[in-house]
Amino acid sequence: MYRSHVMVCGGTGCTSSNSDKIAQAFEDEILATGLQDEVKVIRTGCFGLCALGPIVVIYPEGSFYSMVKEENVKEIVDEHLLKGRPVTRLLYDETVAEDNTIKSLDDTAFYKKQLRIALRNCGVINPENIDEYIAFDGYAALGKVLTEMTPDEVIQTILDSGLRGRGGAGFPTGLKWKFAAGNKADQKYVCCNADEGDPGAFMDRSILEGDPHVVIEAMAIAAYAIGASQGYVYIRAEYPIAVQRLTIAINQAREYGLLGKNIFGTDFSFDLDIKLGAGAFVCGEETALMTSIEGKRGEPRPRPPFPAVKGLFARPTILNNVETYANVPQIILKGADWFASMGTEKSKGTKVFALGGKIKNTGLVEIPMGTTLRTIVEEIGGGIPNGKKFKAAQTGGPSGGCIPASLIDTPIDYDNLIAIGSMMGSGGLIVMDEDTCMVDIAKFFLEFTVDESCGKCTPCRVGTKRLLELLNKITDGKGTMEDLDKIEELAEFIKANSLCGLGQTAPNPVLSTMRYFRDEYVEHIVNKRCPAGVCKALLNYKIDPVKCKGCTLCARTCPAGAISGTVRQPHSIDTTKCVKCGACVEKCKFGAISKG
Amino acid sequence: MRRFSGVPFKGTKEQEAQLVSWLEEHKTMPGVAMPALQKAQEIYGYLPIEVQRIVADVLEKPLAEIYGISTFYSQFSLCPKGEYKISVCLGTACYVKGSGKIYDELQKKLGITGGECTADGKFSLDACRCIGACGLAPVMTINDDVYGRLTGDELDDILAKY
Numbered sequence: 001m002y003r004s005h006v007m008v009c010g011g012t013g014c015t016s017s018n019s020d021k022i023a024q025a026f027e028d029e030i031l032a033t034g035l036q037d038e039v040k041v042i043r044t045g046c047f048g049l050c051a052l053g054p055i056v057v058i059y060p061e062g063s064f065y066s067m068v069k070e071e072n073v074k075e076i077v078d079e080h081l082l083k084g085r086p087v088t089r090l091l092y093d094e095t096v097a098e099d100n101t102i103k104s105l106d107d108t109a110f111y112k113k114q115l116r117i118a119l120r121n122c123g124v125i126n127p128e129n130i131d132e133y134i135a136f137d138g139y140a141a142l143g144k145v146l147t148e149m150t151p152d153e154v155i156q157t158i159l160d161s162g163l164r165g166r167g168g169a170g171f172p173t174g175l176k177w178k179f180a181a182g183n184k185a186d187q188k189y190v191c192c193n194a195d196e197g198d199p200g201a202f203m204d205r206s207i208l209e210g211d212p213h214v215v216i217e218a219m220a221i222a223a224y225a226i227g228a229s230q231g232y233v234y235i236r237a238e239y240p241i242a243v244q245r246l247t248i249a250i251n252q253a254r255e256y257g258l259l260g261k262n263i264f265g266t267d268f269s270f271d272l273d274i275k276l277g278a279g280a281f282v283c284g285e286e287t288a289l290m291t292s293i294e295g296k297r298g299e300p301r302p303r304p305p306f307p308a309v310k311g312l313f314a315r316p317t318i319l320n321n322v323e324t325y326a327n328v329p330q331i332i333l334k335g336a337d338w339f340a341s342m343g344t345e346k347s348k349g350t351k352v353f354a355l356g357g358k359i360k361n362t363g364l365v366e367i368p369m370g371t372t373l374r375t376i377v378e379e380i381g382g383g384i385p386n387g388k389k390f391k392a393a394q395t396g397g398p399s400g401g402c403i404p405a406s407l408i409d410t411p412i413d414y415d416n417l418i419a420i421g422s423m424m425g426s427g428g429l430i431v432m433d434e435d436t437c438m439v440d441i442a443k444f445f446l447e448f449t450v451d452e453s454c455g456k457c458t459p460c461r462v463g464t465k466r467l468l469e470l471l472n473k474i475t476d477g478k479g480t481m482e483d484l485d486k487i488e489e490l491a492e493f494i495k496a497n498s499l500c501g502l503g504q505t506a507p508n509p510v511l512s513t514m515r516y517f518r519d520e521y522v523e524h525i526v527n528k529r530c531p532a533g534v535c536k537a538l539l540n541y542k543i544d545p546v547k548c549k550g551c552t553l554c555a556r557t558c559p560a561g562a563i564s565g566t567v568r569q570p571h572s573i574d575t576t577k578c579v580k581c582g583a584c585v586e587k588c589k590f591g592a593i594s595k596g
Numbered sequence: 597m598r599r600f601s602g603v604p605f606k607g608t609k610e611q612e613a614q615l616v617s618w619l620e621e622h623k624t625m626p627g628v629a630m631p632a633l634q635k636a637q638e639i640y641g642y643l644p645i646e647v648q649r650i651v652a653d654v655l656e657k658p659l660a661e662i663y664g665i666s667t668f669y670s671q672f673s674l675c676p677k678g679e680y681k682i683s684v685c686l687g688t689a690c691y692v693k694g695s696g697k698i699y700d701e702l703q704k705k706l707g708i709t710g711g712e713c714t715a716d717g718k719f720s721l722d723a724c725r726c727i728g729a730c731g732l733a734p735v736m737t738i739n740d741d742v743y744g745r746l747t748g749d750e751l752d753d754i755l756a757k758y
Contacts, residue, residue, distance in 0.1 A: 016729040016742035050731025199687030202728035237634070237671055238727060275627070276634060278669035279725070295627030296661075297668040313626065356689030356730040363731055394688065430688045444691055454668070 002040040004081055006030075009055040009123065011046030011209050012202070012241055013363075018070070019043075019054035025073040026056075030081070039081050045122040045210015049110055050363040052092060057123070064105055066092040109379050110361050115342070117350050118166075118203075118326035119366045122210030127245050130252040133213040139258055141329035142217050145224055146264045149332075154225040155181060158328070160336035162348035167193055167284070167321030168399065168425045169501070170347070170414040173328075176318050179308035180226040183316040188228035190219050190270075191312060191319040193289060194235035194242070197281040198397030199448065201428035203352040204322035206364055208235070208242035211326070212249035216259065216272060218325035221332065223270045226318055231272040234289050238279065246274060281398070281452035285500045286311075286319045288454070299456045300500035321426065323352055343369030347413035357394075357430035360385050370411040373403060377431055388433035392516070396425030398445045398452075399505030401512025402438065421512040423505070437534035438517040439524055443471045445509035453502065460503030463494040467510065475535040479525040487514065529596070536580045539595045545570035547592035554584035554593065605646045611639050612650060619654040628655060629665055633672060642673045678713045678720030680758045682706075684736040687726030695734035698746050699723055702736075705751060718758070 008014075008023040026041045047055050052066035056076070063086045065076065072090055079085045088096050094108040105111050116122075125132040133139070145154055159174030180188060192215060196204040208215060219231045235243055250272055253259040261269045275293045282288045283298040290312045292298035311317025327349060331339045340348050347369040353376065356362050360382030367376065373393055377383065384390055392402040395412075401422035403410065410416050414424050432441065446468045455461045470487050473479045491507035498504045514521060523529050530538040543554070543563075550568040562578040565571030573584075573593075585593045618635050622628055632655060636647050643666050652659040666672045684690075684699040699721075703709055706719055713720035729735050732744025743754055 012728045013731040016727075016732055016735070016744060050729075053731055196728075197725070199691075199726040200689045200730060202726065202730060205728050238725070276631070277671075278630060278634065279671035280669050281725075292630065293627055295629040295631070295665075297664050299668075354689075354730060356733065357692040362689070362733070397688065428688065430692055432692060436692060441692075444688070 002038060003060075004039040005059045006039060006041045006081075007044045007057040007059065007123065008041060009045075009047050009053060010043035010127075010241070011050070011053075011122075011206055012239070013046065013050035014053040014055055015241060017054050019068075021070055022054055022056065022068055022073060025070050026077065029073050029077040033077055033082055035077070035081055042126045043128075044125065045127050046119075046206040046364055047123040048114075048119065048206075048364040048366075049092075049361060051361050052363075058086075061086060061102065062105060063102060064092045064095050065090050109382060110363075110365070113371065113375055113380055114366050115350050115368050116366050117330055118207060118323050118352055119210070119364065120330070121214065122206060125211065127210050127212055128248050130213060130249065130256060133211070137329075137333060138213055139217055141332035142220050142224075142258065143264055145221050145332055146266045146268055151181060151225045151227065154221065154332070157332060157336045158225075161331045161339040162336075162343075162346075163324065163327055163331060163339065164347065164414060165321060166323035166327075166351065166424075166426070168396070168423065170424060173320060173324055176308060176320070177222060177225050179306070180228075180316045180318045183309055185316050187230070187313075187315050188223075188226055189312045189315055189317040190223045190226065190228045190231040191290070191293070191317060192219055192231070192233040192325060193284060193286070193319055193321045194233055194239075195277045195284050195289060196236060196239075196322075196426060197284045197452075198399075198426045198428045200356050200430050201354045201397060201426045203354055203364055203427055205236075205239050205242050207322050207326050207352075208239070208246050212242075212246045213253065214329060215246070215322055215325045216249055216253050218320075218328035219272060220259070220263065220270050221328055222318060222320065222325070224268055226316070228318075229269050229271070231270065232275050232293055232312070233272065234275045234277055234283070234293055236279070237276045243274065243276070250274070280454070281448070282454045282500070282502050285502060288500065289319065290317060297454075299454045300502075302499060323427070344411060344413045346415055351412070351424065351427060353395075353427045353429040355381050355429050355431070358384050358388065358433040358436070359431040367412075369413045372409050372411050374408045376412070376429065377408065381431065384431065384433050388435065390431065391434050391436055392432045392438065394422075394430040394432065394441070394509075395428065396423040396505075396508070397428050398448045399423060399501065399508055400425045401508045402432070402441065402516060404516040406516075421508065421515055423508070435532055435534070437530055437532035438513040438520050439471065439475055439530075440532075440534045442510045442513045443468065443475060446471060446506070449502065449506040453506075457497075457499040457503060459494050459497040460499070460506065463490060463498075464503070464506050466490060467494070467507065471510070474521065474524050475530070476537045477524070477528045477535075479521075481522075481525060483525070484514070484518075484521060533595050539580050540575055541573050541578055541580065541582075541584065541593060541595050543571050543573055544592045544594065545572075547590050549590055549592075551589070553587050553589070557583050557587045559583065605644050607640060607644075607646060615639050615647070615650060616654055619651065623655060629657065629662065630669075633662070633666055637672060642676045644674065644676075675711070676713060676717075678718055680719050680738050682719055682721045682736060682738050683724040683727075684721070685725070685727050685729075685734065686723045687730070687733075689726070689730035690734040693733040694748075695736075695746075698734055698736060698748055698751070701748055701751060705755065719755075 056065040163173045164170040288298045288300040307317045352366045548570040555563040562574045652662040
């Protein structure tokens with residue numbers, strides 16, 4: 001038994017800011033002070049509050065140290081672990097009350113409104129130790145399913161819970177299982193989609209890094225429900241830590257007899273393998289993912305036949321996303337009614353969002369369905385930094401859309417998001433402030449889909465490219481009002497005629513920004529102006545002769561030699577030479593240079 | 597468009613032996629082609645036509661099929677990479693925080709465009725999709741080192757370290 005546990009976040013965010021070295025420093029320092037039999041250092045999964053990484057939490061007090069540096073380690077060990085005095089100066093300021101006592105993390109704005117089901121073990125257990133997962137009811141659901149429930153009962157429970165796919169489209173998970181269970185075949189497969197391709201979404205990775213066994217357990221449950229004996233996890237090669245932890249977890253599960261032949265002494269046998277992706281966004285689409293597991297070019301194919309009939313290697317297959325699986329064991333243990341009691345009428349349970357962009361508390365949050373965007377942005381997210389105004393939030397990545405400030409009170413669930421022209425997607429939520437140009441954002445996503453279109457069907461391959469050209473025309477200041485009509489017409493055509501989800505949703509970012517920020521498009525076209533000051537071709541830099549003190553700093557900074565003037569006299573910019581790099585604006589100490 | 601580079605192929609007998617033995621061992625695995633190319637890239641660092649030919653020959657698949665897979669996935673590279681691989685994250689969270697500017701700046705500083713390698717073979721530059729360190733946006737990586745919360749001013753100092 002240890003009297004204290006030092007939990008060091010080992011998620012990708014914190015690892016990127018050296019949490020590995022910090023964990024090592026704690027181990028060294030603890031050894032040096034002779035506390036090694038009393039204090040244990042554990043590398044956990046993500047705590048969620050990535051903005052404050054690297055994070056170290058010390059139990060039993062639950063002291064939350066944020067932005068820890070290697071040089072802080074000795075002080076924390078000496079003061080906190082040896083003398084029992086938490087170093088309040090280094091704690092997350094929201095956890096320190098006015099009288100210097102420590103508040104619980106659950107009382108901070110970031111955690112208060114969260115409800116952790118899929119992320120419940122992340123940051124709590126050591127993901128590389130199966131015993132810790134088992135200690136938190138791990139594999140109890142699999143045991144219950146195998147010894148007390150029939151496959152039909154399992155499927156019925158998932159159906160009753162109202163669980164819908166967390167990967168984007170929100171298809172009822174139980175229904176998917178039911179279809180696959182109903183098809184007879186010599187072999188069936190269970191797959192897990194861990195090819196988290198949406199730029200800005202990282203919840204699946206965090207679950208695999210922080211709680212890999214939950215995915216293994218849920219896949220075994222799914223396999224039992226549909227009658228499969230083999231599973232594959234298709235995971236991005238860009239996620240080395242997740243791949244490593246999942247590999248360790250699979251091996252441990254095999255050692256414990258939780259994967260392999262005759263699990264829990266029953267007739268049920270199931271094994272699991274990892275397949276690495278190689279960087280293709282389209283492989284998040286189910287048929288493309290299966291083609292890729294087959295080792296081919298990951299192109300989608302027409303449905304029907306649906307994968308539940310003819311999927312991987314032409315056998316009945318189900319594919320669920322990591323976060324979907326992470327909910328399954330809890331539903332089995334606590335019951336369908338428990339899960340269905342949370343959320344909105346048609347969207348049950350919780351959803352994990354990756355908060356990013358122009359927001360104070362970037363990180364991972366899990367909230368009950370139906371929480372408003374305002375709560376997420378203003379309370380949990382801590383608002384927009386630098387006193388800027390909230391302009392829009394983007395959900396659903398390249399398939400989704402932008403939610404404007406006027407709809408900030410919309411309760412977030414699958415159907416509401418679709419109704420306002422966006423979608424849940426895998427759960428990236430990027431906040432934008434007034435410095436973001438909506439035409440530029442639409443262009444950014446379209447560049448992504450043009451790049452990632454697999455090329456199999458023409459509406460997507462050619463259509464998205466033409467759409468991008470029209471947007472480029474507008475940001476170059478050459479657009480006409482007719483172009484807006486053309487964009488709308490082409491966008492609808494691409495949506496209606498593309499083969500797979502990638503093309504069918506690719507125009508969404510364009511359509512939703514046109515719907516809510518049409519005046520910004522018009523401003524680009526008619527007045528040749530970019531209101532946010534982003535689109536280079538439309539910017540003109542000017543020096544205010546009243547504010548300019550003639551310090552010559554801008555002239556010396558300008559890479560194009562476009563600024564001229566004599567010392568202590570107002571300078572001026574030759575717009576024909578100016579390359580619009582903005583270097584002068586950053587250097588000017590008097591705020592005399594403006595763009596617009 | 598992805599083209600083969602003009603750099604002459606410098607594969608060794610040992611590399612070939614290592615690849616062929618892996619291929620022979622895994623030949624019957626379902627869906628072997630992708631892991632095979634991943635292994636080949638791990639051994640050679642990239643996938644020149646010579647390497648693709650070895651994979652195709654041992655797996656007894658048409659070269660066209662192997663080439664088709666090599667050019668489909670962005671992780672596979674037909675050109676050699678620099679000693680130090682720079683990747684700038686152009687995921688949404690980083691983009692909104694200005695990683696596009698960082699990417700432009702690096703192209704200027706290194707005198708190459710994305711996907712290329714400097715003439716001395718020291719640096720190569722790529723844009724990458726989200727690496728999941730959105731809390732540190734904007735982010736770039738140089739081999740295994742991660743640099744976050746970039747502003748652009750520190751790029752010279754960072755490059756000078758290599």
